[in-house]
Amino acid sequence: MSAPNIETIVSLSKRRGFVYPASDIYGGLGSSWDYGPLGVELANSIKNSWWRWVVYERDDIEGLDSAIIQNRLVWKYSGHEATFSDPLVDCRDCKTRLREDKLDKNDDGKLVCSNCGSTNLTESRPFNLMFRTTVGAASSDDDESALAYLRPETAQGIFTNFVNVLNTSRRKLPFGIAQIGKAFRNEVTPGNFIFRTREFEQMEIEYFCRPEDAPAIHQEWLDGFDQWIGSLGVSASNLKHYEQTKEELAHYSERTVDILYRFFPEREDESKQWDELMGIANRTDYDLRVHSKKPEDAEGKRINSDSTEDLSYFDPQTNERFYPYIIEPSTGVNRTLLAVMMDAYEERTNDKGEVRVILKLKPELAPIKAAVLPLAKNKPEIVEMARKIKKDLQPSMRAVYDDTGGIGKLYARQDEIGTPFCVTVDHESLVDNAVTVRDRDTWNQDRVAVDALKSYLAERLG
Ligand code: GAP
Numbered sequence: 001m002s003a004p005n006i007e008t009i010v011s012l013s014k015r016r017g018f019v020y021p022a023s024d025i026y027g028g029l030g031s032s033w034d035y036g037p038l039g040v041e042l043a044n045s046i047k048n049s050w051w052r053w054v055v056y057e058r059d060d061i062e063g064l065d066s067a068i069i070q071n072r073l074v075w076k077y078s079g080h081e082a083t084f085s086d087p088l089v090d091c092r093d094c095k096t097r098l099r100e101d102k103l104d105k106n107d108d109g110k111l112v113c114s115n116c117g118s119t120n121l122t123e124s125r126p127f128n129l130m131f132r133t134t135v136g137a138a139s140s141d142d143d144e145s146a147l148a149y150l151r152p153e154t155a156q157g158i159f160t161n162f163v164n165v166l167n168t169s170r171r172k173l174p175f176g177i178a179q180i181g182k183a184f185r186n187e188v189t190p191g192n193f194i195f196r197t198r199e200f201e202q203m204e205i206e207y208f209c210r211p212e213d214a215p216a217i218h219q220e221w222l223d224g225f226d227q228w229i230g231s232l233g234v235s236a237s238n239l240k241h242y243e244q245t246k247e248e249l250a251h252y253s254e255r256t257v258d259i260l261y262r263f264f265p266e267r268e269d270e271s272k273q274w275d276e277l278m279g280i281a282n283r284t285d286y287d288l289r290v291h292s293k294k295p296e297d298a299e300g301k302r303i304n305s306d307s308t309e310d311l312s313y314f315d316p317q318t319n320e321r322f323y324p325y326i327i328e329p330s331t332g333v334n335r336t337l338l339a340v341m342m343d344a345y346e347e348r349t350n351d352k353g354e355v356r357v358i359l360k361l362k363p364e365l366a367p368i369k370a371a372v373l374p375l376a377k378n379k380p381e382i383v384e385m386a387r388k389i390k391k392d393l394q395p396s397m398r399a400v401y402d403d404t405g406g407i408g409k410l411y412a413r414q415d416e417i418g419t420p421f422c423v424t425v426d427h428e429s430l431v432d433n434a435v436t437v438r439d440r441d442t443w444n445q446d447r448v449a450v451d452a453l454k455s456y457l458a459e460r461l462g
Helices: 006-016 037-056 072-078 155-159 162-168 211-231 286-290 333-344 380-393 407-417 450-461
Strands: 019-021 033-035 061-064 085-090 097-099 125-128 132-134 147-149 175-184 199-209 239-243 255-261 275-282 313-315 320-322 325-332 345-349 355-359 370-374 399-401 421-425 434-439 445-449
Touching (some): 006 019, 006 333, 006 345, 006 407, 033 037, 037 061, 037 199, 037 211, 072 147, 072 155, 072 286, 155 286, 162 175, 199 211, 286 325, 370 407, 380 399, 380 421, 380 450, 407 421, 434 450, 445 450
Antiparallel strands (some): 019 033, 085 097, 085 125, 132 147, 239 255, 255 275, 345 355, 434 445
């Protein structure tokens, strides 16, 4: 089982402290979200899992953290200034602003407003998605010489650092550069909770290789990401691949495969249940060429008259100089978190007929690994023992102490936030120096000696 819809996760997130609407006390700000105590832990665990997998467990990837605000020329030559836009239409009847490419057509082939059903729409016009800002003490907000952008993807900071990383880390092809960071897009129609927002986080790898190796490496990354997403607990039945058509491909891409997740299981039309979790593109040699000073167009004119560097690669074995191809697996942190939460969501009826929510997060992702609960909070010896156990666990795992309710309520609360184990200290514990450990998924209970508790939990948390 997984969540029946995104709304279920929105309400769980707000209730338990995963994600809150941003600026809520001032009425909110469309599609901005703050990550609460549990949400920040879950997001960090997802990022750590990704970083560990790509940077630490492989021999061919270096990490990077490039600036959000770059020289405007980066966005000129990447093509974003000219082409990073969505087709915008306005509904003349209800005044809603819409993305043309997301609208359905009626039987006559006319676009239909998704808000009021009207076909009375304006002509489409491009709307650039980059957020503008000014750098330094600009004379005014329109001062073109101070104009800069918030990056709409982390990728470009990787391309511009290709030669720096190549030289300083003495790499040879194939190798990759990985980066996690915020990206900003002034989306026309953000929505569906954290699925599409104007501020979000990406985990991107730019993997540099010889052109002839690119197709096979592309496939290897696809297989690798299927496995990594699976390792986060997302079931294969809620994932599928989508091969972008020639018309859909970005101008730089030879092949792009999206990994889709079933974000909208409530939709009757099965084909509309899916949307993009991440994409893996073969970007060819486009990026390193456009940021290099040497390449010329058909008329012999430099395509980049501002770059001071040539981002080509010299292969000492073949004595060839060329621009490497790039395979780019690009993943959204926020969409991954949403998919992980939706897939982990389960409802179960207990023997009293009450419906309980269990978030079956993989133990390594669970924000809290163990909750230590005193059975009687008015018995000082029990409270003291429980607090000591929590303190002893703390250096090796995130543990909490909670005595703010009856034991049934405390268990339910921990199940709902995905805590794999509850450790209960009872009257008997004072005699046998043992505790009851309850498993979130099976609700089975084991009696475990306090001395053996750390290793018992460590073994099961993996
Ligand atoms: N460098 C390539 C690139 O940025 P993209 O398909 O535009 O490709 C990659 O974005 C991933 O970033 C998406 O698959 C998605 O997970 C995430 N993403 C993109 N726009 C987003 C938005 N507005 N809100 C949340 N996540 C977004």
